[in-house]
Amino acid sequence: MxxxxxxxxxxxxxxxxxxxxxxxxxxxxxxxxxxxxxxxxxxxxxxxxxxxxxxxxxxxxxxxxxxxxxxxxxxxxxxxxxxxxxxxxxxxxxxxxxxxxxxxxxxxxxxxxxxxxxxxxxxxxxxxxxxxxxxxxxxxxxxxxxxxxxxxxxxxxxxxxxxxxxxxxxxxxxxxxxxxxxxxxxxxxxxxxxxxxxxxxxxxxxxxxxxxxxxxIPLKDKKTKRRSRYFHYVLAQYGDKIALSQRGTDDIWGGLFEFPLIENDSIDVLPPLHIEKALSISIKRIVKINSERKHVLSHQDIFANFYHAEIDGAIDDKLNLVAWADLHTFALPRLIDRYLENHDPISGEKRH
Ligand code: SF4
The missing domain is CATH 1.10.340.30 (Hypothetical protein; domain 2)
Incomplete structure (x- = not known):
């Protein structure tokens, strides 16, 4: 044989x-x-x-x-x-x-x-x-x-x-x-x-x-259970700048850049006060909230809300303010990249 x-x-x-x-x-x-x-x-x-x-x-x-x-x-x-x-x-x-x-x-x-x-x-x-x-x-x-x-x-x-x-x-x-x-x-x-x-x-x-x-054939054991995660991304804008942070290397998307994130166990929309406290920012105005986008990874389903907010300039050390015009030079997770393809980054309105 x-x-x-x-x-x-x-x-x-x-x-x-x-x-x-x-x-x-x-x-x-x-x-x-x-x-x-x-x-x-x-x-x-x-x-x-x-x-x-x-x-x-x-x-x-x-x-x-x-x-x-x-x-x-x-x-x-x-x-x-x-x-x-x-x-x-x-x-x-x-x-x-x-x-x-x-x-x-x-x-x-x-x-x-x-x-x-x-x-x-x-x-x-x-x-x-x-x-x-x-x-x-x-x-x-x-x-x-x-x-x-x-x-x-x-x-x-x-x-x-x-x-x-x-x-x-x-x-x-x-x-x-x-x-x-x-x-x-x-x-x-x-x-x-x-x-x-x-x-x-x-x-x-x-x-x-x-x-x-x-x-x-081939026979495979049942797959490991999928995990659901709930991400709240805050597009914190200050003039023509936006806050970004870099992910750690011990989780998905290690080393990539993203908007300030609050992760919790629910997709329910967060009140501004909660966001301010969690991210140490001061919100002047929430412009728009877009809810519940599902992003499927191999073992995880990510549900995400995007909060478009105007802030005053004082932000946490872990965050950086970068110019909107430079955002495309940063490596972003596909979830965020796709969101920006479909939405105006400032107003949060859907692009046509
Ligand atoms: S199972 Fe694969 S190797 Fe066997 S006969 Fe069919 S195609 Fe060929």
Whole structure:
């Protein structure tokens, strides 16, 4: 079976692979960037982020030297901003520990911030042709189906069984080609819902197909419970300036900028006195309140109210007053960015 799978995968890949920029030039820096971006999004959307990053930062040294806020701005819209911060940190690790040359040893790649075993295997196999089997969500599904693994793939024992099988399947003569074929096969042919097994070159050896288990695999444990959060954003205006603060790094949107925020356990509109006390500001006038925008993240639903308020200039040290005209230069969470696309920032009226 192992030989059949390797050969059929290679043949299938030769016919069906997509042309992608990190494949045509698989330098380690580009492979790393692509893998980090693709952990966040699908290939079609990730492509434009990849192109933006390599145009702006064509080398690892340019990425390392860039201000973190600029990187966060470029990353805006992808979510999980800790990944962007890790990119910056790891680029500096390469500059300082590896003399600016992306490491080729698997253990050294694994030592870069934000790089786990999956990404390290992808870089060392695709960029350096080392026989490290990559196991991402697509590969997990392919292997679980080929070998009819009906245990939950969320469990560590199942994952290590799948990793062992991936290692056994690894084509040691063509590691880069083999891993890319596996990943692409999962992305395009052995898709999560209704794969077309009729045209699959591995249908004769696929055990899930033989046992009629394809739609059941991969089995996953129930997802963790979603969490609802309630954000009250105050667009505190002082002349042609607006108050901004920077988020800490221990929560969603770490390091991004936002309007002064009060988070509590309800979406009920807050009275001005409560806002003044919570944010240490003095409100002259509430201009408009727009309520209850829902923003869906992977494990959280954010409900937000936006209060447009005129304040006097005395504000808390944690807040900065920035010119409205400069607001677009700050990396903002997608929730705020979208709100500003649809609303006049001063009056709060909906744009037409
Ligand atoms: S036969 Fe169907 S389930 Fe099995 S590997 Fe092919 S596409 Fe996937």
């Amino acid at each position: 192992v030989k059949v799978v390797r050969k059929e995968l290679r043949n299938w890949y030769a016919l069906h692979q997509r042309t992608l920029p990190w494949r045509s030039h698989p330098e380690p820096y580009r492979v790393w960037l692509s893998e980090v971006i693709l952990q966040q999004t699908r290939v079609d959307q990730g492509l434009s982020y990849f192109n933006k990053f390599v145009e702006t930062y064509p080398t690892i040294s340019t990425l390392a030297a860039a201000p973190l806020d600029d990187i966060l701005k470029l990353w805006q819209g992808l979510g999980y901003y800790s990944r962007a911060r890790n990119l910056h940190f790891a680029a500096n690790q390469v500059m300082e520990k590896h003399q600016g040359i992306f490491p080729s040893r698997y253990e050294d790649i694994l030592g870069l911030k934000g790089v786990g075993s999956y990404t390290a295997a992808a870089i060392s196999s695709i960029a350096y042709n080392q026989p490290k089997a990559v196991v991402d969500g697509n590969v997990t599904r392919v292997i679980a189906r080929l070998f009819d693994i009906t245990a939950s793939v969320n469990q560590s024992t199942t994952l290590s069984q799948i990793q062992d099988l991936a290692d056994a399947l690894m084509d040691r003569e063509h590691p880069s080609l083999h891993n890319q074929s596996m990943m692409e096969f999962g992305a395009l042919q052995c898709v999560p819902k209704n794969p077309n097994c009729e045209v699959c070159p591995m249908s004769d050896v696929c055990q899930a197909r033989e046992k009629n288990h394809v739609s059941l």
